[in-house]
Structure formats: structure tokens, C-alpha cells
Amino acid sequence: MSEGLNYQFLVDTFFVALSGVPIALLITIVALLIALPLGFLLALTRINRIPVLNRFAQIYVSFVRGTPVIIQIFIIYSSVPLLLASIFEKYNINMNVYDVNPIWYAFIVFSLNTTAILIEVFRSALSTVSKGQLEAAYSVGLTNVQAFRRIIIPQTLVVALPNICTATVNLIKATSLGYAMSLQEITLRAKVAANVGYNYVEAYIDIFLVYLILCSLVEYIFKLYEKRLRRYKAVNA
């Protein structure tokens, strides 16, 4: 370290960190695919005060929001294998719990976590769409599903999009905690590379840059999409 930064290592490790991007993105996409519809439906149960589900969603959100992601990871990562082991034993499935790819645990943790965040995002967005929009849809003969698909959801999305963007960026950054489950994502790969020659500063700079680029790109894509969705609000709004 005394000779300053190892530039060759800095450049090489940048690409090592970059090779973790597909894993980080895969987790992000899977988590969003699960959390977007689930979060929306649970938000509806909150708004419409559906008994039981409403309370469930409320408690669920406070549990997830009230605990650090890293602890959620530790809990899932240590309890699910125990659960699986007992199931395998009971049904005589010949499979080693420790062969399960940690990415499955990542899918579970991040889907559960993002769902809770999106429940709140959708709940506030839904409350900005006036009840009159739904009534008008009914009055012209739309069914419930048609009204939601064509009138309510498009308007909710516009309002929710900036917050969905924030949730997505937070999710991408949170996947860095996957190293705690020895997940081969950005942070772990760069750190492992650094272990050899103690080039931690270089590795951290690389990790820093990769997340920065990735998140900026995602934000940019969201901005473009939002601009397209918002066109009906162009004037007085």
C-alpha cells in the first residue's frame, strides 16, 4: 500500500466487480417481479380495509421496515435450511440442504423486503387517485378488472414511479449484502480479488464505481419511462 494505488489491479478488479452485475440484476428483477404485483394487491387490502389481510399487511410492513436487511438475511439464511432439512428428512428426499444455491435465499429475502416497501409506495399512490375515477369507470360499464387495468393502475403508476425507482435503486444496493450469504455478486467478487494482495482500497473504489454506474443507469431508464407515462399531465398539473 505504501506505493499508493495499484492501478493495474484497480482496472482488472473493476471488470471482476462488473462480472457480478448479472447476479445483482437477476436478484433485483426477480424481487421486483414478485414484489410489484404482491405489493399492489396488499396495498389494495390496506386501502379497502379488507379484514385480516389488511392487518397482516400492516404488521408485515412494520416488521420488515423495523429491522435491518442484514438481519433479515441472517434469519432467512439460517432458518430456511433448518426448515428444509426437516422437510427433506420427513419426506425422505435425498438432497443436501447445503447444496442449495444461495441465490434462492436472496430471492426470498429481497422479494419479501421489497414487497413491504412497495405496499407503502402503492398505498400512498393509490390514495392520490380519486374514488371518482373508479366510479366513472363503473358508470360507463367497465368491470372491476377493466377499470383497474385501464384507468386506476396507469394513474397509480405515474405517481408511484419515482418511489418505485428509489426502491429499485435501494434494492440493487442492498444486494451487496448478499456477500453475507456468499452470493457471487459485485461486492463479494471484488473483495475476494482484493484478499490476495490486500488491495482493499482499490477493490472498494471499483465496487463504488460499479454500483454508481449501475444505479445511475437504472435511474435514467426510470426517468425516461416516467416522462412517457406522464404525458397526460403535461399541462396544468
Place this chain on the structure above:
Amino acid sequence: MLEITNIHKSFGNNEILKGVDLQIDKGDVVVILGPSGSGKTTLLRCINFLEKADQGHAIFGDIDVNLKTASKKQIHEIRQKVAFVFQNYNLFNNKTALENVTEGLIIGRKVSKDEANEIGKKALDKVGLAEKYNAYPSELSGGQQQRVGIARAVALNPDIILFDEPTSALDPELVGEVLTVMRNIANEGTTMLVVTHEMSFAKDVANRVIFMDAGVVVEEGTPKDIFVNPKEERTKKFLKRVLPEDYIFYI
């Protein structure tokens, strides 16, 4: 054509409708007057199932239905016959004027897109918005929005259009354009049930006026009956309050 008997509706302990009967024939323009809180709007909303009545019976043409226990299918059928114009317009914010008008045709009634566009444009022309097909609600004035709302109802070619205080949310100078449109469609023979505070509209356009107060129909008759010779004390009091001192009723 539309016959409603004994509608009851409460919100909590507050009984808003206490057994209202209503009969409307084809071509009728019926105006409901009454102080705020008298249940006019709730009555309209119950007819279209935007509120579920606690009790009551309705006959819409060939559909005979209990307002409390109506099935989803019955509600859907009735909504195909009844159009609604809202106080706050309630245009679909994410749709252009033309899309607002055609939405119910294309999605609700399975009319082809070309045909729906043709009907929609005609309806918008009729309310004087031929220039605004592609404008979003946020680009329109309140009066224009309400005219789109009326075009949306007219385009569905319903048996009856319900108007819930269509001019109450408008700036005074915009009320005229909406009332003109309503007069025009009334003159074409559209069956209308209108809740309004516009006395001139009730006087000139309605063939029947209903005065409601505290959840019951107090009095009903021709505009002349109600405005010139009101029988009930409550009607007289109300008219005295809403009509200017020197108001002279003439036909």
C-alpha cells in the same frame, strides 16, 4: 321506463333516504330540487349502484331488480342502460377527450374501435368540442371537462342520463355553456334525471320537478305547480330562500 319504489339508505346512524319512490317515463326531463343533505345525490347514486341501497326495488325497462341484493350481472346490465354525469366531471385523467368518450363503448360495450371513434367524435362535436379530441382533461377548462363528461354519457346512447349537480363545481361564467348543452340534448328527447340548483334550468327544461327534503319526496309536479303554486310549507320556504325576491315565474 324507470320505476323505483321505497329506497332506503343510511350511512351509519344517519338515514339519508327514507323511502323514496320515483317514476320516469321515456323522454322525461325530471329535475330534483332540495336543500343540501336532503338525499338527492344519494338517490341518484343508488340508482346507478355507486351506493348500495339498504332497501328498495327498481324496474329498468325489462330488468326487475332488488336494489339491495342485485347481482353483479344485473348491476352490469343496468349500468349499460344508465349513464352518469358527475359533479366533479370525473374524466379519466390518463385519457384524451375522445378516449374518455370511447372507453365505455370499446371496453364496456364491445363496439369496434372505428365505430366508437366515429360515435365519440359526433358526441364531442355535439357539445362543441370538435377542436379538442386529443386534449387531456388537464388541458381543458372545467366547463369543457363537464361537456366531455356529457358527451361520454350521450355517446353510450343510454335509456336515461343521471346528472349529479353538473354545474355546481364550475365557475359562474362557465355554467352557461354546460346548461346550453344540457338543454340541447333534452330537446332531442333524451330522458334525463337532473339534480341541480339551477332554477332556470328546472323552470325552462324540466317537464317534472321533484322537491326533496330530509330523505323524502315532499312534493312533485310540473315546474308551474312547484314554482307558482307550491303546496307544502317546506317547498315554499326553500323556494323563498333560493329564488331572488323579485323573481317572477312565467311560462
